[in-house]
Amino acid sequence: MASEKGVDVPRALVSGPSAFIPAEQTLKGELDQDILIESFLSLGRADHATMVMALHPAYLSCFLRAQHALLELDGPLPCHWRHYIAVMAAARHHCSYLVQQHSAGFLEAGGEESWLSGLQHAPIKLRSLQTLNRLLAHRPWLITQQHIQELVCPGAEPRWSLAELIHAVILMAHAHSLSSFVWGCGLNPEPDHIGGYTFQPASPGHLPHSPHSPAPEDGRQELVEGAMEVEVLMKRMVELQQQEEECTQEEMVTRFERERSERIPTAVVRGAPPDLLLHLVEDPEFRYEDFAPRGEQSPPTMRAQDYSWEDHGFSLVNRLLPDMGQLLDEKFQVVSNLTYHRMAMHEGVDTHTLRKALWNYIHCLYGIRYDDYDYGSVNVLLERSLKLFVKTMACHPEQTTARIYHSFWRHFRHSEKVHANLIVMEARLQAALLYTLRAITHYMR
């Protein structure tokens, strides 16, 4: 009818929430319907991120709670500011998916449209977050109490209150890590996003499918190899748990440093941000930088035992932003305990060591070291293709490609790969938060 009146009717370009995961995999009946209904009711839509996360309903429900509190509930920052901060943060990782989601949220909350056309239109107070945003996204270990002081101390103009600042920091860290997830799961644009629809009529017989849909699994050879990999991994996990190997202090440090500075060649060329985001990113060249091999000027390691989420971060967040500490804590706990006791085709597997290795590897990439962890396990358990995926996702999410996604854990279910994605996302969030919270603690001292 609309078309009869000369109105163009858009047509969805994509099918399914993810370009990497076949639609039927995410929409299986085994999904927890309630959680999707719940999210539909609270968000007004079940967006692609939600649908993919729904593969892990336990996680999704606490994710949505935290996100809801962060964006909608009472807090020191006005709603449209929150969405704008998320836009600024997501733009750093060229995540047009989140930028568009939050732009819509921003406008809905009464934000001024001009702000979205460029940072220079936003209030100076928001722009003063740029340095922190940049560091938080790419090199959080560089955040010091000076950065906090510049924003918070009396006389700072414009001045942030600590509560506002911590709210903004969590928003940014949340958006950065969610960008990792969006890229890592290859989320398709929503039907109303740029790239998510077209006004071109469908060519007959052409099924809409995303530009980079998964390469069909082919070749028996690869399948056999994949199965072998799983067996090897299983064996190694068992071995590690039994192993009572003693090694020297030196050796332990070396192992940590080796993981931290291992050259995992993530994509060499980083594309310029898409036009949509160009004016929302300042200093787009600033990015994660590999830690130099030991001996050269590598920034000092942060010892997990000296500043941990459980002992320190939680209390600080809860103090400045009541309840937020609890919500984040829940998320971290759910992610670190999430397991279905299975791995690829095996059931009844204790995947604890593998999950731990993933988590600690990501923290290692961010320079956080656990005294009581042997980083040799990381090398044993995480094959190179997995490391490539994890490092790309955690450090350069915008460079994730379908190829990287498909080349690790070839025999695992998609839900297991999404599980890995969740671990990367939360570990990254915690790492970035720890550095910032430590800086704030030092400032408050």
Added chain:
Amino acid sequence: MSQSNARGGRWFFIKNVEKMSRVTTALSSNAITGRTMFCHLDASANAISVCRDASQVVVAGRNIFKIYALEEEQFVEKLNLRVGRKPSLNFSCADVMWHQMEENLLATAATNGAVVTWNLGKPSRNKQDQLFTEHKRTVNKVCFHPTEVYMLLSGSQDGFMKCFDLRKKESVSTFSGQSESVRDVQFSMKDYFTFAASFENGNVQLWDIRRPDRYERMFTAHTGPVFCCDWHPDDRGWLATGGRDKMVKVWDMTTNRAKEIYCVQTIASVARVKWRPERKYHLATCSMMVDHNIYVWDIRRPFIPFATFEEHKDVTTGIVWRHQHDPHFLLSGSKDSTLYQHMFKDATRPVDKANPEGLCFGLLGDLAFAAKESLISSDPSRKPYPGGDRRYPIFFFKKPDPTEQFAHVSSALSVFETDLASNRMDWFVKTAQLYLLCGKPFAELCDHNAKVAHELKRPQVSTTWTMLRIMFSDPANLTASGQNLNLSKLGTLPLMNSFNMKESGAGMGPESRLERSKGESRQDNSHLEPGNLHISNNNEENEETEGSEGQAEYMFGDAELDDDDLYSMEHDNPTEELEYTLPQEAFPLRHEIMDNPAAPEHLQQDKSDSPHVSGNEAEVTCLTPIESFSLISISQPLFSPSLRPASSAP
């Protein structure tokens, strides 16, 4: 003591007594002296521990492991245990404990999961004795058995507790908490076989050292991690726990189910808790985050610390009482790289600075006011409790040390109920509707709001706006708008005295029907009638009233006391009040504020005007004190070293 553990057996009991008496003798023969002092460490401390005779202290941290002698005037470094060019992670200590019987023996918990013992008697530079690497994760805590020389217990992040016999190369038993992260383990001081363990998930478990298969008892003590626990040194059944939820709880473990008997709410997560020696109800706490102070609490007064040590500049990580029978010396280590000895007599007493008055509005405009009882009553004959405090037993021969007592504060609580008929809150809504908070120059906004407030008959608020304008806006405008700028001149106006807080207090006097408003052409005359109630016996609901006493008992007020005594106020200057007229042009009433003395001093100086409402709202709302509680409380003696009261406070 006499009820030593039935399972423990006679032999251990005797041994126990021997040990105790020996230590006690040590103290009396060689009384500890010293002063508040500190020394710089080269690195931040994670934990400290003292040796039995209180002459030395060991400090352990990621980059420090040293022993200091406690001398009269200073700390003297005795020994650096961190040897070797590149000390291994085994030296990175999360916890340290000095054996309380074997003075050469120390144990440390390392962040890499090692449990290490050190023998100071070794001739070599490296004093490391045993090394146990059985834990897979950081060891959070080590604890020697109080009476068994060779028994050591450890609790680790990996969820296991291990018991070591130091004569053997490996642990003798492993206890699985079935949960992540043991945060603290403590042998019971009295029950030979019992130890408590606290967990990151909020649980506390009780174990019998002979039964590694399962815990004897488990209960949830806190929401979030329980960072620490400590057995009461004298009372077998009491266990104090501290958690990330900012609470310290004291549990009675003698009953079938662990029963929470006291709870102290602190302002930050509780990292350590240590009972104070010789003081049944005192314990010291420090926090892991944000708050650097050390607090000593009387658990019966959970709302205000008994004493505070404020020396540290970063979080305090370790606290220990210097001697297990001396309550006057506390040692502490901190992330600020200092080691302190605090003398109890130098502690800050927050209660001295606390404001003993509390004022609160109820939902419907009722007003509750609590103040020091002595302020409320101007009648000298009205003694709080003429018979003296019966809780001082007659045979309490030792005169209590005043520095060991909470200030006696007894409070009176008055509740004024709003007369509903005249309870008009329209002004509130109107104010919200009419105020302008942006969109105009500051001075204009102030003027506008002053006008709004004035029209709503709220002269003080109106004046406040005017003051704001005067204080914060451009002086050029000021001279243009204000004519009565000569404050000193205003200060001499006769009407000013009549419009101060005393009068508003007087406005609630029973017999006075105050027409304060006539000059302001106000309709809602203050109209207050007292009626009152005396509350007899212990009024527990009032425990939480600010300014009243935590566990104190509320005694029957003198029933025959004339109520008017409570509320009648001498009017300072009734005649002046008659003269009082509010200038029609409103604003230049700045002098009122100038004239108002700061409330607390005022209260203390002038005992007569107590149910004293120092807010603006009070004058607008019409208050009728139909109920007034007169509560007289007497604080109890807070410790009794020589005897334990048979019945503790309700």
